[in-house]
Amino acid sequence: MKNLQRVFILFLLVLSTMCVKAQPSNAVRGIFQAPGDSAVVADSARIQEEAVNQDSLLVVQLQQSLAEAKLSEANLRMEFEQYKLNILASDSIKLRKQWQHIDSLRRITRGCPVLVDGDTLFFLYTKKGGQTALQRAQETGGLIEGIGKKINLDPNRVYVESTDIFSDIMYDTEVLVSFTDADAMWEGVSRDSLAANRKQIVVGKLREMNRQYGIWRTVQNVFYCLLVLVAQFFLYRLTCWGFSKLEKKILALKDTTLKPIKIQSYEILNTEKQVALLLVANRIVKYAVVLLQLLISLPIIFGIFPSTKGFALQLLGYFIIPIKKIAYGVIDYIPNLISIIVIWYVTKSLVRLARYIALEIENGNLKLNNFFPEWAMPTFNIVRFLLYAFMVAMIYNYLPGSDSGVFQGISVFVGLIISLGSSTLIANLMAGLVITFMRPFRIGDRIKLNDTMGDIIEKTPLVTRVKTPKNEIVTVPNSFVMSSLTTNYSSSAQEYGLIIHSDVTFGYEVPWQQVHQLLIKAALATPYIEAEPAPFVLQTKLDDWYVVYQINAYTRRPEKMALIYSELHQNVQDLFNEAGIEIMSPHFMGVRKADEVFMPEEYLQKKEKKNDNAK
DSSP states (O other), X not given: OHHHHHHHHHHHHHHHHHHHHHXXXXXXXXXXXXXXXXXXXXXXXXXXHHHHHHHHHHHHHHHHHHHHHHHHHHHHHHHHHHHHHHHHHHHHHHHHHHHHHHHHHHHHOOOEEEEETTEEEEEEOSXXXXXXXXXXXXXXXXXXXXXXXXXXXXXXGEEEEEOSSXXXXXXXXXXXXXXXXXXXXXHTSOHHHHHHHHHHHHHHHHHHHHHHXXXXXXXXXXXXXXXXXXXXXXXXXXXXXXXXXXXHHHHHGGGTTOOOEEETTEEEEOHHHHHHHHHHXXXXXXXXXXXXXXHHHHHHHHHHSGGGHHHHHHHHHHHHHHHHHHHHHHHHHHHHHHHHHHHHHHHHHHHHHHHHHHHHHHHTSSOBTTBOGGGHHHHHHHHHHHHHHHHHHHHHTTSTTTTSHHHHHHXXXXXXXXXXXXXXXXXXXXXXHHHHHHOSOOTTOEEEETTEEEEEEEEOSSEEEEEOTTOOEEEEEHHHHHTSOEEEHHHHHHHTOEEEEEEEEEOTTSOXXXXXXXXXXXXXXXXTOOSSSOOEEEEEEEOSSOEEEEEEEEESOGGGHHHHHHHHHHHXXXXXXXXXXXXXXXXXXXXXXXXXXXXXXXXXXXXXXXXXXXX
């Protein structure tokens, strides 16, 4: 508002000055006026006098206004100086705050390096225009490196050009990097000092690059490249000559040193096959040596020229990096490998301990209450399976790649296939486990499984094998054994004695006492029949035409059942034929008189005596 008042006062002063200049001009025009009427002259004089009076009043007013203007100007100057002092004070406060802010940022902010040909020249911390510090650093590094690789490079063309805002490092007409006051504040120096320091660094780097990428250096690099190529050529020819000599020596071994490799009478490799294998191995080693030479020479060739040095390192890295990763992987895996070895060794020791205890129980050296010796090895197999399963579960996390999704997916897939396709397998395994601890039979027992009778020759977790008396091997799944009726002849034979029995029929006329006597005599005459307990006879049926007698005898050799039955039947036939007693088996038909009675003779005599006494 004060500024507007001051401007208005100055405008009035200018306007007054213009009015003063206009009145004298009117007086001059009156002088040069032509003589005329006196009235007119008198009027003009009067007018002139009035004008003089007005002019003097105006001069006084102007003098007063001028004095007031000078006073206002002095006031304005004082206010302007005060304003300048306020601005300088506020700028110094603002500058101090900026320094404090930069100091706080300098502790946590990392500068963006300007990289040129793999070297860090300096760092940039602030943005400029629309570019971030990183973009500025990348652009600056690219410009300096591009200029440094020129063959006609002249580092002396680098200079600094400064303005009120920027200090630029120039190469001819190209700006390499611009520095602002903010960059200087970050470095703690003035902008011109910062630009001069950075110019020396850039010039030093350009001179170094000129030595690498100059014309003379390029000629030297070409010479070195040709030298490596010539050396590689002669080395290749030397390698081919050496392996050709070795091939001739291998061919000469056919008739001198080499002998056929045999296992007993079977010849695995004859001399011709051995020579062929050696020749193949010779070629493989030859190609490997040549490839190794190329892997060494190509990086050397590319490394000679600075422009292809990065490609040389990249090419060499294709082979070194995988080998390094494998080596580091093996080294890093050593602790896990040691853990796996320790777990395996502890599990193996526990399995050996379990085997020793099982063998002691099986051999009878160690006896446990209600634990049968035949349970020892099956129990050991179960314990061994559980120990190995626990070992696998512990080792799983130490296996390489166990935490990868592919490894876990394969494990789930394999487990799913096993679970879906092994229902019968699991059923047989569980049945085999139950059979083992139920002890329905043992190896060597004579059993009858439904319609199959024979000796047990093998028991596995999945199947049981039975050998019939006709030497037929019958393989029965354990799940079928569990669901079938099993008769064990051997278990009762050893403890109680197996009773061999056979039915024989005789007519009613044969005395039962004589039949009993002859049958027992026939049983005692049969091999493998025990005298104690003694054989005995049961009369199991009184049929229409005959009496059924059953001879029962004890044996402890159930595996000889077929022979025992055969010998018993032979003895029965011989003894009853000698005694003149007719065996009524099989059935036969006979014609007899109505009053004829068939019974033992002694009973007929008693009957006749009783009839005679009645008469």
